[in-house]
Amino acid sequence: AQKVTQAQTEISVVEKEDVTLDCVYETRDTTYYLFWYKQPPSGELVFLIRRNSFDEQNEISGRYSWNFQKSTSSFNFTITASQVVDSAVYFCALSERNYGGATNKLIFGTGTLLAVQP
Amino acid sequence: DTGVSQNPRHKITKRGQNVTFRCDPISEHNRLYWYRQTLGQGPEFLTYFQNEAQLEKSRLLSDRFSAERPKGSFSTLEIQRTEQGDSAMYLCASSLAGTVGDTEAFFGQGTRLTVV
Numbered sequence: 001a002q003k004v005t006q007a008q009t010e011i012s013v014v015e016k017e018d019v020t021l022d023c024v025y026e027t028r029d030t031t032y033y034l035f036w037y038k039q040p041p042s043g044e045l046v047f048l049i050r051r052n053s054f055d056e057q058n059e060i061s062g063r064y065s066w067n068f069q070k071s072t073s074s075f076n077f078t079i080t081a082s083q084v085v086d087s088a089v090y091f092c093a094l095s096e097r098n099y100g101g102a103t104n105k106l107i108f109g110t111g112t113l114l115a116v117q118p
Numbered sequence: 119d120t121g122v123s124q125n126p127r128h129k130i131t132k133r134g135q136n137v138t139f140r141c142d143p144i145s146e147h148n149r150l151y152w153y154r155q156t157l158g159q160g161p162e163f164l165t166y167f168q169n170e171a172q173l174e175k176s177r178l179l180s181d182r183f184s185a186e187r188p189k190g191s192f193s194t195l196e197i198q199r200t201e202q203g204d205s206a207m208y209l210c211a212s213s214l215a216g217t218v219g220d221t222e223a224f225f226g227q228g229t230r231l232t233v234v
Contacts, residue, residue, distance in 0.1 A: 004160075035222075043207065044122075045161070045225035091160050101219020104151055104211060105174065108160030 002027045004094050006109035013082050014117050021077045021112045023092030029053075031097040034068065034075045035106060039089040050102075051075065082116045089113050122226035124210050130232045131200055138196045139229045143212030149220060150193050152185055153209040154178065155228070161209055167193060168215060200233045207231075 003026040013019045025034065036048040049059065051068050059066045063080045079086055093106040123142040131137050143150050149168050153161035164183070165175045169190035179185075182201075187193040197204055207230050211223040 037225075042227060043230075044227040045209065045211070047222045047224065050222050093160070097219070101215075103166070103215075104149065104213050104220050104223035105163050105166060106153075106161070106223075107163070110158070110160050 002094055002096065002107050004092050004107055004109035006092055006112050008112045009110070010113045010115070012115045012117060015084060016081050018078060018080050019082050019114065019116075021079075021090050021092075021114070023075045023077065023109060025073050025075065025092070025094045027094060027096060029096045033095045033097070033102055035091075035093040035095070036066065036075075036077050037091045037093060037108075039091060039111070041088070045091070048077075079114075082114075084116050084118050087114060087116045122210055122212050122224050124208075124226035124229050126229055127227065128230045128232075130234060133202060133233055134199055136196065136198045137200055137231060138194050139208055139210075139231075141193045141195070141210030141212075141226060143192070143210070144224055145191075147212035147214050147224075148190070149213045149215045149223075150187055151211040151213075151223060152193070152195055153211065155207040155209055156205075164195075197231075200231075202233045205231055205233045 005024045032053045034051045037045040065078045067076045089111045091108050091111045093108045095106050125140045151166040152164040155161040165185050167187040182198045185195045207228040209228045211225045213220045213223040
C-alpha cells in the first residue's frame, strides 16, 4: 500500500531559525515521484518540488532544501532562516508512475502546520 | 492566464440538496484533477480527466458524485443528495501531460462546501 506520513502536526519557530519538516513514505513500486506543496491560509496548494525516485541528489532552491534518502524512505524539507511568510501547512505527497508516465494522482500526508513567529 | 479558477468559493447547502462546482483549468492544460480535503487532513484524490475522457475514479467517489469535462476545458463536479459528511474543501488542479507524463499540477483555491 502507498502511504505518506508526516509525524509533525505543528511546528513553531522564531524567525531566522532553521526548520526541518519530516516526510516518510511507503510504496512497493520502484518508480515513483515525491512532492512538497505549501498551503497558505488562502487555500490553494503551491507546488514546491517534484523528485523522481531515481534521482537521489539533494536539491537546494534559495532558502529551501530537500533531502531524499531511499534507504530510509524519507524526503525531508528544510527551510533555512525562516520568515513569517513561510507560515503555512506543508504537505508531502507521493505518486506512482503509470503506463502514461508521471501523473498528479497524489497521495498526501496529513500535513505539518508551520508557524513562524516574528 | 491567471491560473486555475474554481467557483463558487463557498457553498452552504441543506442536506439532501444537489450542488455543482465548476473548475476552469489553465488553458493549455489537458489534465484536470479533483481532490477533496477535510479539516486537518491532506487532500484525497477523487478523479481525473485527460481532455474530455475521465481516466480514473477513486472509490471515494460514490454514485452520488459525478464529474464531467465535456469539451476538454472546464469541468464540473456534482454532488447529489448531499450529506453532512460531504462537507469539505473541493480542490481542482490542472497539468500538462506529454509523452513522459505529467508536469507539476497547479491547484485552484478550492470550493468550500458546508452541508447543514
